Amino acid sequence: MQTNAGVKRVPSVHTGGSMNVMLAAGALRDDGLIQEESAIAQALRDAILERRLGPGSRLPEEQLAEIFASSRGRIRRVLLALAREHIVVIQPSRGAFVASPDAAEARAVLAARRMIEVAVMERPCQPLTEDAIAVLRAVTEEERRAHAAHDSVAMIRWSGRFHLELALALGNAVIAGIVSELSLRTSLIIAIYERQNAMCCLKADHDLLLGTVCEQAWAEAGRLMSRHLLEIEQNLDFSSPAPPASSLSLILKR
Template sequence: MSAILAAGALRDDGLVQEESAIAQALRDAILERRLTPGARLPEEQLAEIFSSSRGRIRRVLLALSREHIVVIQASRGAFVASPDAAEARAVLSTRRMIEVAVMERPCQPLTEETAAVLRAIMEEERQAHADHDTVAMIRWSGRFHLELALALGNEVIADIISELSLRTSLIIAIYERQTAMCCLKEDHELLLEAVSAREWIKAGRLMSRHLMEIEQNLDFSSPTPSATSLSMILKPVAVIAPK
């Protein structure tokens, strides 16, 4: 990751280092479709896999539930979220309303500093495409949208888009057609050109088209992959840290 991005890296507020590492391992397993929608996430088994405590695992699962990646049900435990087609479309529709409005009526223009951050993210995204790293593609695409919202809007708008982006990442991981490539990196380049030139109406049209293309690349009829042993799924990415 480039130095310019280090200060703005995604944080797990309230989690200690070990918990953040476990949270990231679970995110990756979900986005890579190794953990399937609806899969149960028992605290005791996760604690054993990650050589951690149930208390730490509970904190991780609560943090992931705030991201809408995990659902916690009373008396039943935690499960990987399983958004249906209606919820997916609602999330994407809400994103279009908010993100197009940010493009057309920005609170502030793009600065050289924020443009540099966006260009650095696009470089990471290009590398992810070159490496055929689907999880990295999804992650950097979401990061581009979040940083663009921060650059043109305000922290309240960015917080809303951050939550919607996380939910979209799960939706893409579940439903994206195998031949699709997440956000097309060329779309981000065109968006950056438009906002840098302060062509706000054009930027709004580009954002609307961009988000519509994401939805059109989803196949809500596609079956989810079959489940496998939780220990086998998570063992390759388990993070062993001192308690």
């Protein structure tokens, strides 16, 4: 599924360079899965990311097989892969469900993110290239556009994307893979514990961050990143155990 509808348009002149990085993002490789499986996995990740599939949702093998015009065996492999990413839970003899992390796990994930992403800011292990800056600018531009259009799905996606590109630009592919996984888990967590009045995770934080990054003010960038992630955490409400218990309605195919 590199037909990722929205991902194509990077509004910059240097289509060539951006394109490359664009591809890399979706394709941060799904080791051990063949193309078709990888596509299904990505479709499920997208559905979770965009909250079409809520935490606790049932994921029946046969139904998924039909939806994706695939076989049960293949779905099974995909579900195992997603279980290893901690966004799906497999209960033996019961089936697979979208994970619904508890408060402790939520805190652990966020703490890990803070630790890692702040470290990436403070001590980048790669020089910042012009290309990388261009990509980051393009992403924040997309974020702004999504925000203006009140397109919350796009907002979620580009927001995650910003963190990923940052990890890729200042860290490396291994770190980016880790950040990517933690990002996805985070968005599951937000789906469960978000405060009602939540400010939808963006108030130009990313712009600010990008500014300091461009100036190579690493210490300040680290501080901003820390604050940014702390804010996300502080906008969670762990008091309501609230398992939203979504139905098995699958609006997966597009």
